[in-house]
Amino acid sequence: MKGVVFNLLAETVSNAHGEEAWDGLLAAAGLDGAYTSLGSYPDEEMSNLVTVAAEVLGISPNDVLRWFGRSAMPLLATRYGVFFEGHQSARSFLFSVNDIIHPEVRKLYAGAGCPHFQFKDGADGRLLIGYQSPRQLCHLAHGFIEGAADHYHETIDVEHLACMQKGSPTCRLALRWVS
Amino acid sequence: MPACLAVGQLKDFPGPRVRSDLEERLASAERKAARERAARLEAEAIAEKGLRELYESQQQLLLLQRITHGANQTGDVGEALHLAITEVSQHMGWAFGNALMRADGGGLVGCNIWYAAEPDELFDFVELSRSCRLARGEGLPGRVLTEVGPVWIEDVTVDSNFPRAPVALKCGLRAGCAFPVLVGEEVVAVLEFFSRKRLPQAPGLIAIMAQVGTQIGRVVERDRAQRALVYDALHDGLTGLPNRALFADRLGTAFQRAQAGKPATLALLAIDLDGFKGINDSLGHAAGDELLVETANRIQAAVGAVEAASRAKSPWQSTIARMGGDEFTVLLDDLPDPTIAETVADAIHAALRMDELRPGQTKATASIGVVHGDRRYIDVDQMLRDADLAMYEAKSTGRNRTVTLSETVGSQIRQRLSLEQQLREAIQHREFVLHYQPIVDLGEDGQICGFEALVRWNHPTRGLLPPAEFIDVAEETGLIIFLGDWVLRTACETLAKWHGECRGGSQPYMSINISPRQFLQSDFARRVRAVLLETGADPASVRLEVTESVAILDAARTSLVIEEIRSWGVKTSLDDFGTGYSSLSHLQRLPFDVLKIDQSFVATMSERSESQGIIRAILDLARTMGMGVTAEGIETAEQAKALRQLGCSHGQGFFYGAPLGEGDCLKLLRDGR
Secondary structure: OOHHHHHHHHHHHHHOOOOOHHHHHHHHHOOOOOOOOOOEEEEHHHHHHHHHHHHOOOOOOHHHHHHHHHHHHHHHHHHHHHHOOOOOOOOHHHHHHHHHHHHHHHHHOOOOOOOEEEEEOOOOEEOOOOEEEOOOOOHHHHHHHHHHHHOOOEEEEEEEEOOOOOOOEEEEEEEEEOO | OOHHHHHHHHHHHOOOOOOHHHHHHHHHHHHHHHHHHHHHHHHHHHHHHHHOOOOOHHHHHHHHHHHHHHHHHOOOOHHHHHHHHHHHHHHHHHOEEEEEEEEEOEEEEEEEEEEEOOOOOOOOHHHHHHOOOOOOHHHHHHHHHHHHOOOEEOOOOOOOOOOOOOHHHHHOOOEEEEEEEEEEEEEEEEEEEEOOHHHOOOOHHHHHHHHHHHHHHHHHHHHHHHHHHHHHHHEOOOOOOEEEHHHHHHHHHHHHHHHHHHHHHOEEEEEEEHHHHHHHHHHHHHHHHOOOOOOOHHHHHHHHHHHHHHOOOOOEEEEEEEEOOEEEEEEEEEEOOOOOOHHHHHHHHHHHHHHOOOOOOOOOOOOEEEEEEEOOOOOOHHHHHHHHHHHHHHHHHHOOOEEEHHHHHHHHHHHHHHHHHHHHHHHOOEEEEEEEEEEEOOOOOOEEEEEEEEEEEEOOOOOEEOOOOHHHHHHHOOOOHHHHHHHHHHHHHHHHHHHHHOOOOOOOOEEEEEHHHHHHOHHHHHHHHHHHHOOOOOOOEEEEEEEEEHHHHHHHHHHHHHHHHHHOOEEEEEEEOOOOOHHHHHHOOOOEEEEEEEEEHHHHHOHHHHHHHHHEEEEEHHHHHHOOOOOOOOOHHHHHHHHHHHHOOOOOOOOOOOOEEHHHHHHHHHHHH
């Protein structure tokens, strides 16, 4: 996993709970925590941090990921404003992930393993998003979707129709725009 | 679980008792941490920017590398343009790319080389763009022509100089940019691209596109060089017409097609300027070249006019070529009516006649040979050869005319050609002999006073041939020079021999025919003198016969030559007198010794009183001018008597003796007839 994700986590944790909280989290996870955005680090370090945080906060790791995704969005908007410009809504922003944002990510972080999302209009009017990744971070994606909705002042109701964590071959999210 | 792990409660964790200096050190450490974090973020931002730029320039270099590689692999301009359009569009994520080439008239024209990421969505714009025509300065590509550099339009839908704006708007295109393909300073093509998004000008991209333009320009340059080479190899440098090689190729193709179907739809014209060599020699090569160019233009115009006039009914094709020198050929193909070939020939004659080809010069004329396609032709060379034959026939039968090669004409020409070849061999193999016809005093005793040397060809298969069978061909081909020299020398040798044999007896003279070409040689007198010296013939016994027509060609020169020859004692006769156009004033200036009355007057003197009248007039004239007279072709005693009574002093003919071999003549002389 790219160091930039660890940096984002550090920032969201520090913003929400203070600098010491991040330091304590690292210590509890037994990590030295020297992450630079351009470096690559083992995926387990992320899952360790999420697990420890979930334990401390008494919530599920999935909820930690979802919180992390939603909280990271304003930081991303500040750091990579160019990807948010030109979109009037979270929908068009989400559609640009595969074709614009991920190629740009790969420009910076050679060899970054970005997930590919499939978009489909569901029969019930919901937007169906397919996700497949060995990291199984569909809840992080869920959080990012909520963060994007926040950015464009929208509310999106996200339902996990299927999940790789539960043995499905892919994760499928259904999005309904509440407002 | 250690308390320090309770993330949410870390702020409330009861730390060790804090000393003020400790607090100060902690605050300092926090400031230091904050500084280092800020420094890290800045370093990361700088590194990210560098990485992004590196990535982009690497990608652009890869793009350029692909285009350069592709351009080097192909010689085809269209292929190179298509590669560039596709690669750049895909690389930039642009919706549409289109190539335009320079059009006749200075503008640009779409050449159906384009790329669209989603063709069906852009259908209308693609249709409009792939073959659009734009003037210099018009629209996005037109502006590249005037600026000789890249042009960007931020929003094509509102640009005042973008004719395709309504369709661009309909297809959702926003921004456009265009780049020149350059050969030197010349814009040879334009690459235009359109995007659905705003398109900021990027200096790096402009530099890359300049490189792309140069690379594609090299393909254009190579293509041009290749075309020029091929063109030069197949066209005449002076007139720009197809040359012999290209003509042979076109003729070959047309010939095969015609032979498989209707041979008569094919016709070939061989055109040769009359007297071109003279113009080249007298006015110089520059003038000759000028004349050839003008001739080429006129032939083209003439053929084009006939083609245009008859094309509406049924179209046919023509190819005009310069085969070298002043030889041109015209191939007519798919003719609905074979006589069009003759119409074209007439039109060419008329076009050349129209005005002087060069100011102040006489009008040029041409001889044209026409040959029509025919099943008997096995290959194109035969057709070409026959067209040439017909052309030579036109030349040798008066120039400035057309001869169509029919079977009769063809066989006549071929016969003559074969005769020419045989004549050459005859000269090599010395197949000629001289016979000598006695010339007698028309007085009572009929004393032999001389002989006329007459050439015979001892043909290997046809036997002894009289001069009428071959002299014309020998004259036309120039072989007469060799033959005439031989006759002069042999007759002089014979004369010298006879004089040696008949020492003390009668010493006959030898009358020798000189052909026009022989007489017109600039060193004719010198040659005669050389023969006289070498053979030892007595000049006073040699008579050279020159025909009237050649004598008056350049009367002043004739007079000089004859006076020189006469100064050595040699006598001269004017042959065939009365058949040409000599005027009395000419005759007066020409110092001939003898007039020979043509046999046609002698043959008809008994039935036609005017023949007798002419003979009397000639005799009167000769007497007045102090010239001798010899009548030719006396066949009967009546003719001899009549001529004698008219006062003619000498004569020859079958009545007095047929031409005889050298030995028989010697016997005659010894017998002292």
